[in-house]
Amino acid sequence: MSLRELEEALPALLGIRSAERRLIDWEFVRRETGVVLPSDFVALAEAYPPFTVDDFLGLHIPSAGEEQYFVRGLQEGLRNLSELRDAGMSHGHPPYPEPGGLLPWGDSAEGDTFYWRTTGAEAESWTVLIASHNDDWCEYDGSLTSYLAAKVRGTVPPDGLPPDFPSRMPVVEAG
Secondary structure (H helix, E strand, O other), rough: HHHHHHHOOOOOHHHHHOOOOOOOOOHHHHHOOOOOOOHHHHHHHHOOOOEOOOOOOOEEOOOOOOOOHHHHHHHHHHOOOOHHHHHHOOOOOOOOOOOOOOEEEEEEEOOEEEEEEEEOOOHHHHHHEEEEEEEEEEEOOOHHHHHHHHHHOOOOOOOOOOOOOOOOOOOOOOO
């Protein structure tokens, strides 16, 4: 799914779109994490600052010149998932860089975590996995932007998130 399709599904997003392309140091992110992120996420991050949807779902998006904080956030999310796995609470899902490992891209106000499942050789084939705070682990067979657009349109199967999220007219705020 393209960024344009997400913007069509979530027009409130346009209110925080950057006037110019945000110049993120993706090479730094790759060096520090060992991963090339999916192109739909790169396009999203180059057009938008970190944001929340309905004061609930927050996306982890790097800011130009502050990529180290984005990387630290990823590393912290991976440590948290490692701790869950060590405690037998990750339903067998390993953290990245293990094969098929999970890499966090967002979280919710209620403690849900949103991941990429890093299966396949290319980031473009990664899917989305939602670990809800009530221990539901649900997969969406598509990209991050595809998931967000489908969630806003109401076409995502139950994924452990509150049934009233997102609202009929989602509010998007830069964070």
